Amino acid sequence: MAQRPIINYFLPPRIEFGVGAIKNLGEHVKSFGGKKPLIVTDEGITKAGILAKAIQPLSEAGIDHVIFDAIQPNPTDLSTIEGMEVYLANGCDLVIAVGGGSVMDAAKAIRILATHEPPLEPYYADVGGFERVTSNLSPLICVPTTAGTGSEVSQGAVITDTSHNTTNRARKRAIVTPHNMASLSLLDPELTVGMPPGLTAATGMDAVTHTIEAYVATRYHPIAEGVALQALKILAMNIRQAYHHGDDIEARGQMLMASAMAAFSFQKGLGAVHSLAHQLSTDAPIPHGVANAILLPHVMEFNLPHAVDGYAEIAAALGINTADMTKEEAASVAIDEVRLLNKELGMPEGLGAAGLNRERIPKLAQDAMLDHCYKFNPRPCTETDMRLLFEVAF
Numbered sequence: 071m072a073q074r075p076i077i078n079y080f081l082p083p084r085i086e087f088g089v090g091a092i093k094n095l096g097e098h099v100k101s102f103g104g105k106k107p108l109i110v111t112d113e114g115i116t117k118a119g120i121l122a123k124a125i126q127p128l129s130e131a132g133i134d135h136v137i138f139d140a141i142q143p144n145p146t147d148l149s150t151i152e153g154m155e156v157y158l159a160n161g162c163d164l165v166i167a168v169g170g171g172s173v174m175d176a177a178k179a180i181r182i183l184a185t186h187e188p189p190l191e192p193y194y195a196d197v198g199g200f201e202r203v204t205s206n207l208s209p210l211i212c213v214p215t216t217a218g219t220g221s222e223v224s225q226g227a228v229i230t231d232t233s234h235n236t237t238n239r240a241r242k243r244a245i246v247t248p249h250n251m252a253s254l255s256l257l258d259p260e261l262t263v264g265m266p267p268g269l270t271a272a273t274g275m276d277a278v279t280h281t282i283e284a285y286v287a288t289r290y291h292p293i294a295e296g297v298a299l300q301a302l303k304i305l306a307m308n309i310r311q312a313y314h315h316g317d318d319i320e321a322r323g324q325m326l327m328a329s330a331m332a333a334f335s336f337q338k339g340l341g342a343v344h345s346l347a348h349q350l351s352t353d354a355p356i357p358h359g360v361a362n363a364i365l366l367p368h369v370m371e372f373n374l375p376h377a378v379d380g381y382a383e384i385a386a387a388l389g390i391n392t393a394d395m396t397k398e399e400a401a402s403v404a405i406d407e408v409r410l411l412n413k414e415l416g417m418p419e420g421l422g423a424a425g426l427n428r429e430r431i432p433k434l435a436q437d438a439m440l441d442h443c444y445k446f447n448p449r450p451c452t453e454t455d456m457r458l459l460f461e462v463a464f
């Protein structure tokens with residue numbers, strides 16, 4: 071213990087959880103002194119009638135607001151600049167994100183740009199952005215409408231960088247800073263009830279991947295390890311029910327809570343699954359959660375010799391009775407269970423079936439090495455490993 075480097079842990083600030091929590095939104099905006107919030111969202115949220123549920127409490131509290139709903143999946147740096155312009159032009163003083171991971175990540179970047187010199191380039195983690203984002207930021211309220219990314223309690227914002235400054239293709243890059251943490255996260259299970267089964271499965275498997283990668287990530291973070299295992303237990307107990315019976319508010323609530331816990335746990339680090347998956351949604355129509363789900367068992371297979379103890383614990387958290395198994399057996403069964411879960415949740419069998427062009431693999435493997443997540447993977451990865459992992463998952 072004496073030889074460990076000094077460590078900093080960041081805990082999420084306030085989380086308000088429960089059916090109907092959205093009704094308190096107006097009061098919360100007031101408590102932060104907000105007079106004109108910018109609501110960042112996407113058209114799907116507006117059309118599904120979810121945005122109306124967030125606007126009603128604002129109207130009831132007499133709070134004027136501006137809506138920016140131009141966020142697309144895998145949000146680009148360009149859309150965040152647009153959002154910043156709307157924020158500044160309207161004299162906004164607080165940001166509310168109503169949506170899934172793309173919306174919340176974009177909202178975090180918009181909030182940074184509103185008080186920091188644009189463009190986003192210097193604030194990305196891979197060029198030392200951690201040091202450049204200051205606490206000079208407006209309050210941020212996150213209202214997740216999916217259960218998976220956990221952006222509402224994470225320090226990260228993943229943005230698709232179209233500037234081609236670092237590679238010759240648009241590439242996902244992360245802004246990671248404790249200042250990215252939401253000032254408040256409102257977790258209302260009712261907002262996730264309308265999610266279709268495919269999205270429930272994909273976002274749920276993103277959360278499952280967060281717990282498994284975090285648990286075996288190489289950084290020292292016993293708090294995160296405890297949270298990861300409990301989150302995985304809850305996810306394993308509820309993901310099938312939420313997938314098959316989307317209107318089960320209890321299962322939806324459990325998934326929402328567990329996905330926030332899973333995202334908190336990946337402060338410990340993620341792994342190769344995320345470095346590989348981050349290359350896919352910009353080059354193929356593969357959503358983040360689907361990419362993770364397909365890649366996860368293959369990366370676990372690759373990591374197995376370096377993660378036997380961790381995966382044995384994972385097997386138990388997945389609900390398997392491992393009492394009569396050796397650690398090696400339990401670790402191996404954990405991988406089988408992830409495969410089974412993918413099958414039951416209707417995930418595509420491989421990246422090819424999901425829409426990846428095989429010829430892109432060498433370039434994607436090269437770019438995966440620029441992503442920071444794999445640095446905490448229990449087994450060190452080379453570019454050749456990345457290429458082979460893409461191939462076996464194809």
Ligand SMILES: [Fe+2]
Pocket residue numbers: 219276280344358362
């Ligand atoms: Fe993820």
